[in-house]
Amino acid sequence: MNMNQIINMVMRLFLRKAINKGVDAGIDMAARRGKGARPTDPEAQKHQTAQANEASKRAKQAMRVARRVGRL
Secondary structure (H helix, E strand, C coil), rough: CHHHHHHHHHHHHHHHHHHHHHHHHHHHHHHHHHHHHHHCCCHHHHHHHHHHHHHHHHHHHHHHHHHHHHCC
């Protein structure tokens, strides 16, 4: 094994670790970003919960329709 191969191997190792740390940090920042937008008003919380339930119902209905269409 020559010196150039050894240097490339070590550089790849450090570069891979640095890129993984950067990607992990970016994902953590993106995950933390959405937590500050929660409503503190109980009325707003009820409204948001109702919207989520409605969206869930629509998604279930769409899945049922897709299964029926898939059978044809």
